[in-house]
Amino acid sequence: MHYPEPIAKLVESYMKLPGIGQKTAVRLAFYTLDMKEEDVNAFAKALISVKRDLHFCSICGNITEEDPCEICQDTTRDRSIILVVEEPKDVMAMEKMREYHGLYHVLHGVLSPMEGTGPEDINIASLIQRLHDDEVKEVIIATNATTEGEATAMYLSRLIKPAGIIVTRLAHGLSVGSDIEYADEVTLLKAVEGRREL
Amino acid sequence: MHYPEPIAKLVESYMKLPGIGQKTAVRLAFYTLDMKEEDVNAFAKALISVKRDLHFCSICGNITEEDPCEICQDTTRDRSIILVVEEPKDVMAMEKMREYHGLYHVLHGVLSPMEGTGPEDINIASLIQRLHDDEVKEVIIATNATTEGEATAMYLSRLIKPAGIIVTRLAHGLSVGSDIEYADEVTLLKAVEGRREL
Numbered sequence: 001m002h003y004p005e006p007i008a009k010l011v012e013s014y015m016k017l018p019g020i021g022q023k024t025a026v027r028l029a030f031y032t033l034d035m036k037e038e039d040v041n042a043f044a045k046a047l048i049s050v051k052r053d054l055h056f057c058s059i060c061g062n063i064t065e066e067d068p069c070e071i072c073q074d075t076t077r078d079r080s081i082i083l084v085v086e087e088p089k090d091v092m093a094m095e096k097m098r099e100y101h102g103l104y105h106v107l108h109g110v111l112s113p114m115e116g117t118g119p120e121d122i123n124i125a126s127l128i129q130r131l132h133d134d135e136v137k138e139v140i141i142a143t144n145a146t147t148e149g150e151a152t153a154m155y156l157s158r159l160i161k162p163a164g165i166i167v168t169r170l171a172h173g174l175s176v177g178s179d180i181e182y183a184d185e186v187t188l189l190k191a192v193e194g195r196r197e198l
Numbered sequence: 199m200h201y202p203e204p205i206a207k208l209v210e211s212y213m214k215l216p217g218i219g220q221k222t223a224v225r226l227a228f229y230t231l232d233m234k235e236e237d238v239n240a241f242a243k244a245l246i247s248v249k250r251d252l253h254f255c256s257i258c259g260n261i262t263e264e265d266p267c268e269i270c271q272d273t274t275r276d277r278s279i280i281l282v283v284e285e286p287k288d289v290m291a292m293e294k295m296r297e298y299h300g301l302y303h304v305l306h307g308v309l310s311p312m313e314g315t316g317p318e319d320i321n322i323a324s325l326i327q328r329l330h331d332d333e334v335k336e337v338i339i340a341t342n343a344t345t346e347g348e349a350t351a352m353y354l355s356r357l358i359k360p361a362g363i364i365v366t367r368l369a370h371g372l373s374v375g376s377d378i379e380y381a382d383e384v385t386l387l388k389a390v391e392g393r394r395e396l
Contacts, residue, residue: 003290004263006247013241018229019222030287031216032248033261040249043211044242049204050230051238063231065202089228092201 007033059130061106061123063088071095071104078102080137084127084156086110086144094142102140105130110148111155119155127156131163138166145172145190205231257328259304259321261286269293269302276300278335282325282354284308284342292340300338303328308346309353317353325354329361336364343370343388 002008007029014025032040056062057069064070071077071091081102085091091104109122130136139160143149157167173191174183183191200206205227212223230238254260255267262268269275269289279300283289289302307320328334337358341347355365371389372381381389 004252004261006244006251006263007261009240010244010248013237013244016233016237016241017226024217026287028215029248030285032245033252033286035214035249037249039211039214040245042207043214044245046204046208046211047230047238047242047245050208050227051233051235053204054202054231063202063205065204087228088231089224 003029056106056108059126060104061088061108061126062091062104076101079133079135081140082127082130082136082138083140083142085142086149086152090142102138107143107152110143110146110152112148122152124156124159128159131160131165136165138168140168140170142170201227254304254306257324258302259286259306259324260289260302274299277331277333279338280325280328280334280336281338281340283340284347284350288340305341305350308341308344308350310346320350322354322357326357329358329363334363336366338366338368340368 003011003026010029010032011022011025014020014028015022020028053065054063055065055067057064057067057072059068059072062069062071066073078101082105083094083100083102084105084107085094086107086109088106091106094100094104105123105127107122107124107127109117111117111119111122131139139156141153141156143152153169157169160167171194172187173194174180174187180188201209201224208227208230209220209223212218212226213220218226251263252261253263253265255262255265255270257266257270260267260269264271276299280303281292281298281300282303282305283292284305284307286304289304292298292302303321303325305320305322305325307315309315309317309320329337337354339351339354341350351367355367358365369392370385371392372378372385378386
């Protein structure tokens, strides 16, 4: 005898999540069995809702319930700046800061020759389309500080600058609250290169 | 702006699982967003099915889709032995061994004065009921080797022995393939106490 069919199926589903192997999946499945019925139903509903009710904004590519998204629709935001990020969660991280009031553009990936991701595979064409609008004065590139993120930033900068738009990149350096002692060399180098007069 | 409502709800659900904090829940929610729609639907269905289609066997307390469970219904099994475990997953672990052909009884817990779990809170009454059947000759107590598991084993043994039924306990000792060097003292003590002539 193996696990009863419903448990086996749930184990299989849990194992599709990142970082969850068979043992953890079995533990989670049995835990689910002991959960309150309403909690399990809410969980199932939330799973379906995430796929059914969320779409990508046709302007900026961010995830949203309505199209265009709240931010693109918001007339109080500064339409002269577009901040370019890799993923929707980066938009949410930026919004948590509460100090950026421009617009966003989500690439949904980065250029990666290793993985065969070229400019046509990510959301670049629609960004260029948006720049034809005279309002845009600055593009802030906020891709991650990885090799692919840097290469994408460089690619976009070369593509956009000729149009007379200012292209900037987020500052890299030491995290606030971090110890120099524990910083890696690349971060330290960026911190020294980007030093500012007091 | 916080996360869109559907994501926030899914994060909340993931956080109800053991060992999953907010950061992991957010990561899983965004991962879910990128999963294939059919996989997410299967996941939701499996969650609901686990609560809806599984019940406890009215005889042994094991989880089952039909009542009585497959094992209790199986006439080829030895009805003179009942193996008592704490949880349904212990039954599945035993069945994996493929060498035990008797019946089971699932307690759904252990006696724990610390947590206020007394004999009436776990599935003991129905075990005693089953013992009135003349067929039962031996009860193997396979509760875990924890303080509560040992106490429960002792309690059951005192309750059952007067009825003239043999009560046994699984052997404790070194795991197969383990090093004596790394075994804890209690396990070593059990291994010495339980030594057998070669």
